[in-house]
Amino acid sequence: MAVTSKASASRMSIQARDNIAGFLFIAPWLIHFVFLIAGAMVFSMGISFFKTDFLTGFEFVGFGNWRDMFQDELFWKALRVTSYYTFVLVPASVILALTIAVLMNQKVKALGVWRTVYYLPSVVQGVAVAVLWGYVLNPRFGLLNQGLELIGIDDGPRWLFSEDWAVPGFILMGLWGAGGAMLLYLAGLQGIPTHLYEAADLDGAGSVRKFFAVTIPMLTPTIYFNVLISIIASFQVFTQALILTAGGPNNATLTLVLLLYREGFQNFQFGYASAIAWGLFCVTFIFAILVVRTSSTWVHYEGETNN
Amino acid sequence: MGGLIFLAPLLWMLSTSFKPEHQVYNVPIEWIPETFDYQNYIEGWRYLDFPQFYINTTYLTVVNIFGLLLSSSLVAFGFARIRFWGREWIFLVLLSTMMLPQQVTMIPIYVFWSRLGFVNTYWPLIIPEFLTNAFNVFLLRQFFMSINLELDDAARIDGAGWLMIYARVLMPLSKPALGVLAIMAFTWNWNNFLYPLIYINETRKYTVAIGLRLFETQQSQYMAETMAMTMVALIPVLLVFYLAQARFIQGIVITGVKG
Numbered sequence: 001m002a003v004t005s006k007a008s009a010s011r012m013s014i015q016a017r018d019n020i021a022g023f024l025f026i027a028p029w030l031i032h033f034v035f036l037i038a039g040a041m042v043f044s045m046g047i048s049f050f051k052t053d054f055l056t057g058f059e060f061v062g063f064g065n066w067r068d069m070f071q072d073e074l075f076w077k078a079l080r081v082t083s084y085y086t087f088v089l090v091p092a093s094v095i096l097a098l099t100i101a102v103l104m105n106q107k108v109k110a111l112g113v114w115r116t117v118y119y120l121p122s123v124v125q126g127v128a129v130a131v132l133w134g135y136v137l138n139p140r141f142g143l144l145n146q147g148l149e150l151i152g153i154d155d156g157p158r159w160l161f162s163e164d165w166a167v168p169g170f171i172l173m174g175l176w177g178a179g180g181a182m183l184l185y186l187a188g189l190q191g192i193p194t195h196l197y198e199a200a201d202l203d204g205a206g207s208v209r210k211f212f213a214v215t216i217p218m219l220t221p222t223i224y225f226n227v228l229i230s231i232i233a234s235f236q237v238f239t240q241a242l243i244l245t246a247g248g249p250n251n252a253t254l255t256l257v258l259l260l261y262r263e264g265f266q267n268f269q270f271g272y273a274s275a276i277a278w279g280l281f282c283v284t285f286i287f288a289i290l291v292v293r294t295s296s297t298w299v300h301y302e303g304e305t306n307n
Numbered sequence: 308m309g310g311l312i313f314l315a316p317l318l319w320m321l322s323t324s325f326k327p328e329h330q331v332y333n334v335p336i337e338w339i340p341e342t343f344d345y346q347n348y349i350e351g352w353r354y355l356d357f358p359q360f361y362i363n364t365t366y367l368t369v370v371n372i373f374g375l376l377l378s379s380s381l382v383a384f385g386f387a388r389i390r391f392w393g394r395e396w397i398f399l400v401l402l403s404t405m406m407l408p409q410q411v412t413m414i415p416i417y418v419f420w421s422r423l424g425f426v427n428t429y430w431p432l433i434i435p436e437f438l439t440n441a442f443n444v445f446l447l448r449q450f451f452m453s454i455n456l457e458l459d460d461a462a463r464i465d466g467a468g469w470l471m472i473y474a475r476v477l478m479p480l481s482k483p484a485l486g487v488l489a490i491m492a493f494t495w496n497w498n499n500f501l502y503p504l505i506y507i508n509e510t511r512k513y514t515v516a517i518g519l520r521l522f523e524t525q526q527s528q529y530m531a532e533t534m535a536m537t538m539v540a541l542i543p544v545l546l547v548f549y550l551a552q553a554r555f556i557q558g559i560v561i562t563g564v565k566g
Contacts, residue, residue: 015390021469022391028378029401032438037404040412040419047414054418100309116552117310121317123548126498127516128540131523135323135530136316141332143319147312149335176316236408239500243520257410265505270414277411288406 048275053268065275075276077251078259079283085167085255086234086287089174090227097178098223101185102215115186122179130240133173134160144172160245163252170240170253181226188222189215217300224299228291235284256280324348324535331530347535354526357539359511360518365543367429367514368496374437375492376485382444384473387451388459398448405441409501417505431506432499436492443488450484451477490551494544515540 023030048066051059069075100118108114121129136143137159145156157165192215200210238257241247247254247262260280264273318338323331324347326340352358385391386398420431454477462472478485503514513521519540527533 018389019391022385022389022394025385025389025469025473026382026397028438029382029441029444030397032435032440033400033404035419036416036435036438037407037412040415041407043415043418044411047418054421114310117314120545120548121313123494124317124498124541124544125494126500127519127523128498128537131519131527131533131537132316132320134523134527135534136319141334141336143316143336146334146336147315176313179313232406232408236410243523260410264414265417270418274414277408277414280408281411284408285406 044274044277047271048278050271051269052271054270055268061271065272068272069275069279074251074254074259075279078254078256079279081167081252081254082235082237082256083283085170085174085237086231088168089171089234090230092171093175093178093181093230094223094227096175097181097226098185098219100178100182101189102211104182104186105189115183118182119179122177122182125177126239127243129173129176130243133169133176133240134244137169137172160253161249163249166245166249166252170237173240174234174237181230184222184226185219188219192218220299221301224291224295228288231287231291232284235280235287256283320534320538323531324538326531328529328531331534347531348539350529351522351526351532351536351539354532355518355522355536356510357515357518357536360513360515363512364497364514364516367432368493370433371436371496372489372492374433375439375443376489378437378439379443379447379488380478380481380485381473382439383447383451384469384477386444387448388456388472388477389469401441401444405445413501413505420506426506427508427512428506429512432502436496443492447481447484447488450481454480486551490547493547497544 049060049062049064051061051064104111104114104118139145139156139158139161142159144159148156157168159165159169196214196218197210200214205213236257237255238261241253241255241258242261245253247258256276257280260273260276263269263276319336322338322340325343325345326337326347327342327344328347330337330341386394386401416431417426420426423430425431458476458480459472462476467475498516499514500516500520503517504520507513507517510518510521519536522536523533
């Protein structure tokens, strides 16, 4: 009796020690979460009810900023621009990355070289890519329109100088970075067990059928993860809009984050900018939830069928 | 063929950066510069103090990679190896923070740092890296989970505590995953634009990314020079990519499949 209670006491103390150790190990992230995420979110929500530049004053305006936002034509414009960018870029880059990955998976000669060629552009990012693409998209001497000329399109679009073509220009810039996803798909493709294809062969499936019945379903977990991350990232598009077009022409490339940056860090309307930040969050959240909720209908987990 | 299209912008940049200014606008494109001249690079470096930007960015990047690897591995170890009260629940919270756009917290954090007098210092760029983030914790935890738990028990029988197990058992086995994280942290820090843009006002303290932006706003009419400076901004990334390529790609395959 005494022995068991002593044993359980020492088990308890091991558990208690593990509790302390566990929290000490995750302390960096807990501090991050408390101050830079949870605290900041509460604060951000709070200041969205004030008109303030944090220097000259604080004025409580209730839902004023939120009402302004819903009545602000620029907000709706930015929402349309950002959605357009996201919902063309994300599917297009899934298709492009998947196509390249499948082609590379066919016993290509010098696979390593090709993998590098496609992957390289996705490593370079940010300001340098924006500056480079500013020239690539130049209507007169840019690489793209000169390339189009080679295939017989003599006067290519005016890209960043045109209201209609500026966002497609940004989308091409985004597609250039599809190599990162390509690598993930390639890893997924190489993880598909060959016995699935052998079984399909026995059933007399052709290569197209095999692609849609085996390859795609087996890749859906990777596609799912990638689509979710890409949607969230694409809604935050900013660098190229600030550097190359400053939102123009005629707000054709005014993205949500650019609008937020202008209101917050150029006009010092921190309350209004916070409301926009929450608007961005809500939109992202709605689309992410939509993807998550529909995932059970199209994402295939191999483990499930085995059970 | 498709590969060439992907590579073309980079090749074009490389070739343009060596061209004399009068050649860059020639149509159709001349891929080979008339003279291989590094004058554009010299002029660019003279116009803005890119060597200083390089020193600043290198310092920030090195410190931040160290901070991120240290904090991420400690936190990931806690989640992967120690059974503590509320672990699953806290991990779910961590996962859900990955959905939060950084812009939601950007303004409060800016106000927070400016109240502490940290605007125009590197602290707002460094401290968060020492507090890790959900994405890196998630990746490393997945990797740690794949390492046999019996190793911990064996070490504990030898009298090792958690810190010892972390340092002597897990870390040495996690070099590939840590390498992948280090390279991702490198490219992220080297290319980081939004935060230096917000926090750093003094040109002397600029990073390469915001330095290049300043250069572009003032000198973009000189295409060859701007391309040369873009090249300069990219060289470290390309170099690290080249050196780490085999291991990096292999690492993605490892973590990617597990993730």
